[in-house]
Amino acid sequence: MLPLTPADYRALARARLPAATWDFFEGGAGAEWTLRANRAQFRRHVLRPRVLVDVSAPDCSTELFGARLAAPFGVAPMAYHQLACPEGEIATARAARAAGALLVVSIFAGRRLEEIARAGGDAPRWLQLYWLRDRAALADLAGRAEAAGFGALVLTVDAPKVARRLRDLRNSFAVPDGVRAVNLDAALAVGAARSGSSAIEAHSVEQFDRSITWADLSWLRQKTSLPLVLKGVLTAEDARRAVDHGVDALVVSNHGGRQLDGAPPALAALPEVVDAVPADCPVLVDGGIRHGTDLAKALALGARAALIGRPVLWGLAHSGEPGARHVLDLLRTELLDTLVLSGRPTLADLDRTLLADWPPPHHLRREDPPG
Ligand SMILES: Cc1cc2nc3c(=O)[nH]c(=O)nc-3n(C[C@H](O)[C@H](O)[C@H](O)COP(=O)(O)O)c2cc1C
Numbered sequence: 001m002l003p004l005t006p007a008d009y010r011a012l013a014r015a016r017l018p019a020a021t022w023d024f025f026e027g028g029a030g031a032e033w034t035l036r037a038n039r040a041q042f043r044r045h046v047l048r049p050r051v052l053v054d055v056s057a058p059d060c061s062t063e064l065f066g067a068r069l070a071a072p073f074g075v076a077p078m079a080y081h082q083l084a085c086p087e088g089e090i091a092t093a094r095a096a097r098a099a100g101a102l103l104v105v106s107i108f109a110g111r112r113l114e115e116i117a118r119a120g121g122d123a124p125r126w127l128q129l130y131w132l133r134d135r136a137a138l139a140d141l142a143g144r145a146e147a148a149g150f151g152a153l154v155l156t157v158d159a160p161k162v163a164r165r166l167r168d169l170r171n172s173f174a175v176p177d178g179v180r181a182v183n184l185d186a187a188l189a190v191g192a193a194r195s196g197s198s199a200i201e202a203h204s205v206e207q208f209d210r211s212i213t214w215a216d217l218s219w220l221r222q223k224t225s226l227p228l229v230l231k232g233v234l235t236a237e238d239a240r241r242a243v244d245h246g247v248d249a250l251v252v253s254n255h256g257g258r259q260l261d262g263a264p265p266a267l268a269a270l271p272e273v274v275d276a277v278p279a280d281c282p283v284l285v286d287g288g289i290r291h292g293t294d295l296a297k298a299l300a301l302g303a304r305a306a307l308i309g310r311p312v313l314w315g316l317a318h319s320g321e322p323g324a325r326h327v328l329d330l331l332r333t334e335l336l337d338t339l340v341l342s343g344r345p346t347l348a349d350l351d352r353t354l355l356a357d358w359p360p361p362h363h364l365r366r367e368d369p370p371g
């Protein structure tokens with residue numbers, strides 16, 4: 001089958017991956033309600049096209065922290081890309097560079113930051129951190145990221161620990177031999193499989209500092225001159241607090257449904273966060289973005305850019321760098337098509353008037369939207 005959509009890559013990737021790896025990639029926390037709700041929320045908006053607009057030169061390029069992007073999206077931080085393909089984050093860095101997309105590298109990358117930076121060349125990249133108990137390791141990463149040309153630090157704040165992910169518990173999931181978070185000391189690595197437990201969850205309980213509060217942000221600030229981005233904010237209250245603490249950008253995210261099950265879909269939380277922060281604070285969003293139309297909806301609700309998670313892993317699992325690149329190119333192509341066909345040729349034309357609720361409020365719904 002010639003893959004023509006990210007969903008096509010999903011089917012092809014599934015056939016290539018061990019079942020436990022597939023479950024780790026695809027799964028969510030608890031009953032996976034939030035995981036399903038992320039997708040369902042996109043179906044609650046329809047696009048209101050305008051006609052007889054000059055759409056001969058659509059443009060979806062944008063700028064973020066001074067870096068040019070071919071399209072308003074990037075690769076979400078995801079651990080251990082070598083679970084998907086042997087080159088891991090090197091393949092992803094090359095794909096993101098070729099597609100003109102931002103790359104957010106996970107603290108649990110399996111390739112060294114400096115190597116990833118070389119593969120990415122002058123393309124924009126950020127480093128994501130979890131707040132480890134080992135502050136010396138955090139300070140070291142912050143310094144290395146800056147030296148290697150990373151453009152921002154992204155602190156993920158929705159994971160004081162990794163949630164109970166039932167698929168991983170049932171699979172006694174562990175990171176296979178040969179894959180390791182090489183940017184951290186070997187002593188900080190995920191442990192071996194134990195029956196009925198998730199090595200990733202157990203590791204987070206040991207290594208993540210769940211006592212940190214807003215007051216600790218100033219410590220990280222002192223370690224870097226890079227912009228600081230908080231990932232995992234879902235409320236107006238926290239968005240305002242983040243801005244008060246000098247945070248430079250936010251990612252509205254429920255971690256792809258992998259952390260608090262029952263958290264709102266990211267797209268539903270986006271407007272309250274956008275409305276709570278000053279216009280010069282970029283708000284990004286991730287969770288369930290699978291189509292160009294999903295991107296248009298997120299941008300219409302005020303996101304400056306989006307992050308793409310699992311679809312990039314599908315591309316990597318299919319064919320490494322070319323697969324990941326094609327997934328990103330497809331999303332850009334679909335977004336451009338949406339701009340043309342909705343009569344909104346630039347990103348500035350995407351505002352809330354693009355959207356209407358679906359089904360309309362007076363319409364009696366007989367069933368919940370399918371997951
Ligand atoms: C396999 C996998 C690993 C992930 N690892 C991280 C990580 O290391 N750090 C992080 O902040 N988020 C991590 N995430 C969450 C993503 O950054 C992102 O929030 C989520 O995948 C977006 O939803 P989507 O997959 O539906 O696009 C991970 C997600 C997946 C699927």
Ligand SMILES: CC(C)CC(=O)C(=O)O
Nearest residue numbers: 079108162200204255258
């Ligand atoms: C290794 C995990 C902590 C990475 C993660 O954030 C995730 O699996 O969602």
